[in-house]
Amino acid sequence: xxxxxxxxxxxxxxxxxxxxxxxxxxxxxxxxxxxxxxxxxxxxxxxxxxxxxxxxxxxxxxxxxxxxxxxxxxxxxxxxxxxxxxxxxxxxxxxxxxxxxxxxxxxxxxxxxxxxxxxxxxxxxxxxxxxxxxxxxxxxxxxxxxxxxxxxxxxxxxxxxxxxxxxxxxxxxxxxxxxxxxxxxxxxxxxxxxxxxxxxxxxxxxxxxxxxxxxxxxxxxxxxxxxxxxxxxxxxxxxxxxxxxxxxxxxxxxxxxxxxxxxxxxxxxxxxxxxxxxxxxxxxxxxxxxxxxxxxxxxxxxxxxxxxxxxxxxxxxxxxxxxxxxxxxxxxxxxxxxxxxxxxxxxxxxxxxxxxxxxxxxxxxxxxxxxxxxxxxxxxxxxxxxxxxxxxxxxxxx
Amino acid sequence: xxxxxxxxxxxxxxxxxxxxxxxxxxxxxxxxxxxxxxxxxxxxxxxxxxxxxxxxxxxxxxxxxxxxxxxxxxxxxxxxxxxxxxxxxxxxxxxxxxxxxxxxxxxxxxxxxxxxxxxxxxxxxxxxxxxxxxxxxxxxxxxxxxxxxxxxxxxxxxxxxxxxxxxxxxxxxxxxxxxxxxxxxxxxxxxxxxxxxxxxxxxxxxxxxxxxxxxxxxxxxxxxxxxxxxxxxxxxxxxxxxxxxxxxxxxxxxxxxxxxxxxxxxxxxxxxxxxxxxxxxxxxxxxxxxxxxxxxxxxxxxxxxxxxxxxxxxxxxxxxxxxxxxxxxxxxxxxxxxxxxxxxxxxxxxxxxxxxxxxxxxxxxxxxxxxxxxxxxxxxxxxxxxxxxxxxxxxxxxxxxxxxxxxxxxxxxxxxxxxxxxxxxxxxxxxxxxxxxxxxxxxxxxxxxxx
Numbered sequence: 001x002x003x004x005x006x007x008x009x010x011x012x013x014x015x016x017x018x019x020x021x022x023x024x025x026x027x028x029x030x031x032x033x034x035x036x037x038x039x040x041x042x043x044x045x046x047x048x049x050x051x052x053x054x055x056x057x058x059x060x061x062x063x064x065x066x067x068x069x070x071x072x073x074x075x076x077x078x079x080x081x082x083x084x085x086x087x088x089x090x091x092x093x094x095x096x097x098x099x100x101x102x103x104x105x106x107x108x109x110x111x112x113x114x115x116x117x118x119x120x121x122x123x124x125x126x127x128x129x130x131x132x133x134x135x136x137x138x139x140x141x142x143x144x145x146x147x148x149x150x151x152x153x154x155x156x157x158x159x160x161x162x163x164x165x166x167x168x169x170x171x172x173x174x175x176x177x178x179x180x181x182x183x184x185x186x187x188x189x190x191x192x193x194x195x196x197x198x199x200x201x202x203x204x205x206x207x208x209x210x211x212x213x214x215x216x217x218x219x220x221x222x223x224x225x226x227x228x229x230x231x232x233x234x235x236x237x238x239x240x241x242x243x244x245x246x247x248x249x250x251x252x253x254x255x256x257x258x259x260x261x262x263x264x265x266x267x268x269x270x271x272x273x274x275x276x277x278x279x280x281x282x283x284x285x286x287x288x289x290x291x292x293x294x295x296x297x298x299x300x301x302x303x304x305x306x307x308x309x310x311x312x313x314x315x316x317x318x319x320x321x322x323x324x325x326x327x328x329x330x331x332x333x334x335x336x337x338x339x340x341x342x343x344x345x346x347x348x349x350x351x352x353x354x355x356x357x358x359x360x361x362x363x364x365x366x367x368x369x370x371x372x373x374x375x376x377x378x379x380x381x382x383x384x385x386x387x388x389x390x391x392x393x394x395x396x397x398x
Numbered sequence: 399x400x401x402x403x404x405x406x407x408x409x410x411x412x413x414x415x416x417x418x419x420x421x422x423x424x425x426x427x428x429x430x431x432x433x434x435x436x437x438x439x440x441x442x443x444x445x446x447x448x449x450x451x452x453x454x455x456x457x458x459x460x461x462x463x464x465x466x467x468x469x470x471x472x473x474x475x476x477x478x479x480x481x482x483x484x485x486x487x488x489x490x491x492x493x494x495x496x497x498x499x500x501x502x503x504x505x506x507x508x509x510x511x512x513x514x515x516x517x518x519x520x521x522x523x524x525x526x527x528x529x530x531x532x533x534x535x536x537x538x539x540x541x542x543x544x545x546x547x548x549x550x551x552x553x554x555x556x557x558x559x560x561x562x563x564x565x566x567x568x569x570x571x572x573x574x575x576x577x578x579x580x581x582x583x584x585x586x587x588x589x590x591x592x593x594x595x596x597x598x599x600x601x602x603x604x605x606x607x608x609x610x611x612x613x614x615x616x617x618x619x620x621x622x623x624x625x626x627x628x629x630x631x632x633x634x635x636x637x638x639x640x641x642x643x644x645x646x647x648x649x650x651x652x653x654x655x656x657x658x659x660x661x662x663x664x665x666x667x668x669x670x671x672x673x674x675x676x677x678x679x680x681x682x683x684x685x686x687x688x689x690x691x692x693x694x695x696x697x698x699x700x701x702x703x704x705x706x707x708x709x710x711x712x713x714x715x716x717x718x719x720x721x722x723x724x725x726x727x728x729x730x731x732x733x734x735x736x737x738x739x740x741x742x743x744x745x746x747x748x749x750x751x752x753x754x755x756x757x758x759x760x761x762x763x764x765x766x767x768x769x770x771x772x773x774x775x776x777x778x779x780x781x782x783x784x785x786x787x788x789x790x791x792x793x794x795x796x797x798x799x800x801x802x803x804x805x806x807x808x809x810x811x812x813x814x815x816x817x818x819x820x821x822x823x824x825x826x827x828x829x830x831x832x833x834x835x836x837x838x839x840x841x842x843x844x845x846x847x848x849x
Contacts, residue, residue: 127509156555270415319419322420325423
C-alpha cells in the first residue's frame with residue numbers, strides 16, 4: 001500500500017492542480033488506484049477536472065469543494081481562501097470504484113444507482129465494501145444514506161461530507177472521475193487491503209433546555225412545544241436570535257456553539273447526539289436547519305466551546321484508533337471530515353487543530369481533511385446518520 | 399454539585415467511551431474464547447464426525463448468526479460439491495470454479511450483500527437460493543483439497559466485514575471438523591478396500607488349502623503306489639501260510655479220527671496270521687484316508703514308529719536294505735498319528751531309494767532326547783547331499799529321482815506337517831551319512847490322554 005498527500009494554495013487552477021497531482025505521483029511512484037481531491041470554491045472546477053484527467057487518466061477521482069480551504073498532515077491550506085489537496089492510494093490488494101448521480105429527481109434512487117455503478121467499476125458486484133465514502137451537494141443527505149442502505153443493506157458504514165462553499169451561496173461542486181458536478185452525489189466504494197476503522201463524534205454537550213418538535217417540514221422547524229421555533233430558541237440562548245443574523249440573514253455563526261441535538265443513544269449512560277445547525281430565521285419565525293427534522297422529535301439545546309472544537313479532532317482520531325480490532329495493524333492514512341461551521345468558529349486556531357490531529361494519528365500518518373456543510377458517519381453502535389457540526393475520522397489500516 | 403465544564407464533561411465522555419469500547423472488546427474476546435473452547439471440546443469429543451461438524455456449525459452460528467451453512471470442496475473435474483451442510487437442499491449444489499470461488503480460494507473472504515449480483519450464484523438452482531440473499535464465503539485451511547465455508551442469510555446486507563473477520567478466526571475449527579469428515583470418509587473407503595482384500599485373500603487361502611490337501615493326498619498316494627507292490631507281497635506271504643495250514647487242517651479233518659490238538663494248533667496259527675494281515679491292511683487304510691481333520695491326540699511315540707515300519711518293512715527287505723530301529727523312548731507325543739506316519743514312511747522310502755544302488759545298504763532310525771523335544775533321526779548309508787541340492791531339497795516339486803519316479807512334494811509336505819505339529823524337519827549337513835531329523839515338541843502338561 002503506497003500513500004501520499006499533496007497540497008497547493010497557488011492561485012492558478014492548472015498550476016495548483018498540476019502541482020498536487022504531480023507531487024502525489026512522485027511520492028507514490030506509480031499511478032494511484034484512487035485519489036481523494038478537495039479544494040475551495042475559488043478554483044475553476046472545469047480546469048481542475050481537466051487537469052486531473054490529463055495527468056491521471058482513468059484513475060477514479062472522488063471529491064468536492066471544501067469551505068475556505070483544506071487541511072492535510074502538512075497543515076491548514078487556505079491562503080486567501082484558496083487551497084487544494086489530495087490523498088492518493090495505491091493498493092494492489094484493494095479495489096476502489098467511484099460513480100456519481102444527479103440529485104435533482106430522486107436523491108435516494110440517485111444514491112442507490114451511484115453506489116451500484118461504483119461497485120461495478122470496482123469489479124466487485126454484489127460484494128460488501130469496507131466502507132462507502134460519499135460527497136454530495138447539501139440538502140439531501142438523509143435520502144442519500146437511505147439510498148445507500150437500500151442497496152447494501154443496513155450494516156454498511158457510510159462516511160463523508162457535504163460539499164461546501166465559502167458563504168453558503170451554492171457555489172459547491174463535486175468531483176467524480178474527471179468531471180465536476182454541482183448537484184450530485186459521488187459515491188466511492190472502498191475495498192481496502194487491511195480494513196478500516198472510524199469514529200464519528202461531536203464536541204457538544206446537552207443543556208437543560210429541550211423541547212418537542214410540534215410542527216416541521218423537511219429542514220424547517222416551525223414550532224417547538226407549540227411555540228414558534230425561533231422564539232423558543234431565543235429563550236434558550238438568552239438572546240434574540242434575529243439580532244444575531246449576518247447580512248445575508250444567516251445565523252450559522254451565532255448558533256455554532258448552540259446547535260440542536262437529537263438523542264441517538266447512550267453509551268454507559270452517556271448520551272450521544274446527532275446535531276442540527278440552525279441556519280436562518282424565516283419570516284414566520286421558523287428555524288431552518290442543515291438536516292431534516294421530523295414532528296415528534298425531541299431536541300436539546302447543545303453547548304460547545306472553541307476549546308472543545310480545537311481538541312475534538314484529536315479525540316475523534318484517538319477514538320478511531322481505539323476502535324481498531326486487530327492490535328497488529330497500523331494506520332496507513334486517514335480521511336478527516338471537519339464541519340465547516342466548526343472550522344469557521346476556530347479558524348484562527350486551525351493550525352492547532354492540524355497539530356492535534358497529527359498528535360492523535362501519529363506524526364507520520366498522512367491525512368486529508370475537508371470542511372463540509374454536513375457530515376455523514378456511522379456511530380459506535382452502527383447507526384448511519386447525517387449531522388451538523390460533527391467530526392469524523394476514517395482510518396485506512398496497514 | 400461539581401460543575402465540570404464542557405472540557406471536563408468531554409473528557410469524562412471520552413473516558414466512558416473508551417471504557418465501553420474496551421469492555422466490548424473484552425466481551426468479544428471472552429465470547430470468542432468461550433466459543434473456541436466449546437468448539438475444541440466438540441472436536442475432541444467422541445461424537446460422530448457429522449455430529450461434530452453440526453456442533454461446529456452451531457458454534458459458528460452463535461458467532462456469525464447465519465441461517466444456513468455448507469462446505470464446498472473441489473474434485474478433479476474443477477467442480478465444487480457440497481460435503482456438509484446444515485440443510486439438505488444444499489447437497490444438490492454443483493458449483494463450477496468461477497471468479498467468486500477463485501477469489502475465495504486465494505484466501506480472500508468474500509461478503510455478498512446480495513447474491514443475485516453474482517453470476518455463479520444466479521446459475522444455482524432456484525430451489526437452492528430460496529431464502530438466500532446475503533452470503534459469506536471463507537476458505538478453509540485444509541491440506542486435503544480446496545474447501546470453502548459458505549453461510550447465508552435471507553436479509554440483504556446481513557453480513558459485513560466484521561462477520562468475515564470472525565469467520566476467519568473460526569475457520570480453522572470448521573476446517574478441522576471438515577477434515578474429520580473427509581478422513582473418516584477416506585478411512586471408510588480404505589476399510590472397505592481392506593475388507594475386499596481380506597475376502598480375496600481368504601478365498602485364495604481356501605483355494606491354496608484345498609490345493610495343498612490335494613497335493614498331500616497325491617504325495618501320499620504316490621508313496622502308497624511305491625509301497626503297494628511290497629504290501630501285496632507282505633500280504634501274500636501270510637496268505638500262503640494260511641493256505642498251507644488250511645491244507646494241513648483239511649488233511650487232519652479228513653482222517654477218521656482227526657487229531658484235534660494239531661488242528662487247534664493250526665487254527666490258532668491261521669488266526670494269528672489273519673491278525674497280521676488285518677494289521678497291515680488297517681495301516682494301509684489309515685494312511686490312504688484324508689487325515690487333515692484328525693484331532694491332535696496323545697500317543698506313544700513307539701506306536702507311530704512301529705506302524706510306519708510295518709508298512710515299509712517289505713520294501714526295505716525287497717531292496718536288500720538292512721533296517722535298524724533303536725528302541726523308541728517311552729514317551730508320549732501329541733500329534734495327528736497318520737500325518738506323522740506319513741513323514742516317517744516318506745523318509746524311510748526316500749532312504750531306501752537313495753541306497754538302492756549302494757554296496758552297503760542300511761537305514762537306521764535312532765532318537766535324541768532333549769528336555770524340550772524329541773529328535774527322530776533317519777540315517778541311510780549314503781554319504782550325504784551336496785550343499786546346492788540340500789538348499790533346494792525342501793522346495794516343492796524338487797526331486798533328484800528319475801523323471802516320473804517322484805512327485806517332488808514328499809519332503810516339502812513332510813516339513814509342512816512337521817511345522818504344523820510345532821516341530822521341524824531338517825537335513826543334517828554335519829552327519830557323516832545322509833541324515834534327516836524330525837524334531838517334535840514334548841508334551842509340557844502332564845496327565846495327557848492317550849489316544
